Amino acid sequence: MNKLVVKFGGTSVATTAHIQRVAARVLKEVEKGNSLVVVVSAMGKTTDQLVHMANELCAEPSKRELDVLLTTGEQVTISLLSIALQKLGLKAQSFTGWQAGIHTETVPSNARIEQIDTQAIERALAEGKVAVVAGFQGVDSNDNITTLGRGGSDTTAVAIAAAIQAQRCDIYTDVEGVYTSDPRYVKNARKIPQLSYDEMLELAHLGAGVLHPRSVELAKNYEMPMSVRSSYCEEEGTMLKEEVQMEKDIVVRGVAFEGDIIRLTVYYEAPYTSSLASIFTTLAKHHINVDIIVQSVIPNMTPTVSFSVKKEQLKEALIILGEHKDTLGFDHIDHEAELAKVSIVGSGMASNPGVAATMFDCLYKEGIPVKMVSTSEIKVSVVIPQEEMLHAANALHEQFDLSILPETIA
């Protein structure tokens, strides 16, 4: 009998009517002869409502108590879904994080799973029950309730799948899978049938928003096949695995983009008087996320270093750098706003050095100026004016023929 872990997010369980639909979907999988663990999130906007109540009492409530509060959200869903499954004639049993044996670090609000004691879940499966597990939550070694931070329910699902050696982990969500680009903005964006974990990680980090990077990392570490698919239709979604079928002649899998990027440029009077690293160490200490870094040291020119930050962190970054001006030894800073980052991602790139050139050429022909560039083995990112973001994304999607479903080599 195949063991599957399936996960349904908050929008899929927003109301009792939604929960009935999820139950029907679970029944279908059971009828195929699968043994199921179902991981669920809190219903719809429940988490927001709970946070709102806490904030009525305190602007910065204790993280421990906030975890106690928020985990009630998934606890409500597991019991209601179990009741709905029983109504359909299935045997079902709910598990909170601690009942499911999900042991985490002692880090309130952002704990990592350390170990899963699968005994209780395995017993339920052996008894022919569907195990319904609360996502996003666990328990630390002192019996404190903890939560796993953003995207935590995806992580719960993958971690349980790895621990019980499931055949697959299916993430049901409100989109049909991972797309070559955002279909709301890019013409002819299409669903990608298969992706490698690394490609998904680049896309996830680049703001594709479908899966949390942590869950993909975990799936990669355990080589757990993972799919992303729609709660609302029968269509196959996107399958993530280590070795994906190579799409013929295709090196670029997707185009990701993200606005509200700021480029900060730090000017030095003379060659650096302190280590360049110290700027980034200082910013990291204050939780400022720096993305692309470009330095320029040209003879007879002012040495500079440029880097991109998110718009909402600009003010704080400027204050922190100003406070450390003397130690860091720079002369002045300026910044350029209203920029965006556009990236192309694909595992095939590593062995196709011409891809970056094709990208720059495409942007040049479209008259889009490139302000910064960053590359990795499997992606190329450029920073461009924000007003050109969708223009660039569409042009690149077209350039790399992403709208055409490619033939695959078996």
Next chain:
Amino acid sequence: MNKLVVKFGGTSVATTAHIQRVAARVLKEVEKGNSLVVVVSAMGKTTDQLVHMANELCAEPSKRELDVLLTTGEQVTISLLSIALQKLGLKAQSFTGWQAGIHTETVPSNARIEQIDTQAIERALAEGKVAVVAGFQGVDSNDNITTLGRGGSDTTAVAIAAAIQAQRCDIYTDVEGVYTSDPRYVKNARKIPQLSYDEMLELAHLGAGVLHPRSVELAKNYEMPMSVRSSYCEEEGTMLKEEVQMEKDIVVRGVAFEGDIIRLTVYYEAPYTSSLASIFTTLAKHHINVDIIVQSVIPNMTPTVSFSVKKEQLKEALIILGEHKDTLGFDHIDHEAELAKVSIVGSGMASNPGVAATMFDCLYKEGIPVKMVSTSEIKVSVVIPQEEMLHAANALHEQFDLSILPETIA
């Protein structure tokens, strides 16, 4: 340092504003130098809303899953109250049932507490924290979440008080204490300063509704001093303890009453052809609660047995008796509706045999017919026409001078 357990019910924590008031009240007790465990119920109508959702999915949801669902209610309150206490500068830590070490039987929806492992609570108190504990819930030996049934939070409070050997258990509620009768219907009903556990038990069973009988039984077993008082004012409430100060010349402490009583009468053709007990065994098997029983076997008269049941169980009782007519060996049944039960309660009664006579005399003078009588060591109950219920209650309250706060003998 005095250890106190205080309990606040659902109406006292109905909103975040209410929770702030509870926090302020707790702060006051801490400032007096007390070490506090606070037991709380679910906020206002939360439990009803959760049950409603479960019923949208299934008319009779599994009790195990219903317990998982309902216990989220108190979990929300403990976290919010802890946050409110921390905001006032107190150290506070929340405890769910399982975190508080409340071990129960494996009886979903109506479990009894078997044992409390107080280690975690005691540690929090030793660290100078207020321990905020979820009422109504526990965990069984298989790590299932359980609930304690109606009045469960009162029971949690008393059980913890006994387990940590607290000085006192204070139940804060929306009334100022236990009254000599219901002040909404009986003129000059007044708060009773002190009651024995047994008196409270009779009043609780007789529908005074302030405390659940199980919590009072527990307090009696452990001789835990217990008070009932208002969340909304500073007034002393009613103190329950084993030995109460005797009120001079006072044998009756309170008048309780309850409407919608039915008298069923079973007629036999000849002396009983089967054991009388079999009627009551049969009814008990079908969860029909029989209260007062009167039998009459008079020479040359048809033998009968009469008993009272609640109006809502009449139909079921008639069906069950009808189905077992042959086995039970009776001839026919009739019933009288629109009756009420009025009771007087007081420990002093045992040594004052004239009390029942005074009661009957009073009712006779008021022209109120008595249909049935039942007595115990510390109470006398009569069944009378429902339309005379408040008349009788007021007359008896007057007769026994209950409106006058008696002098006490130290």
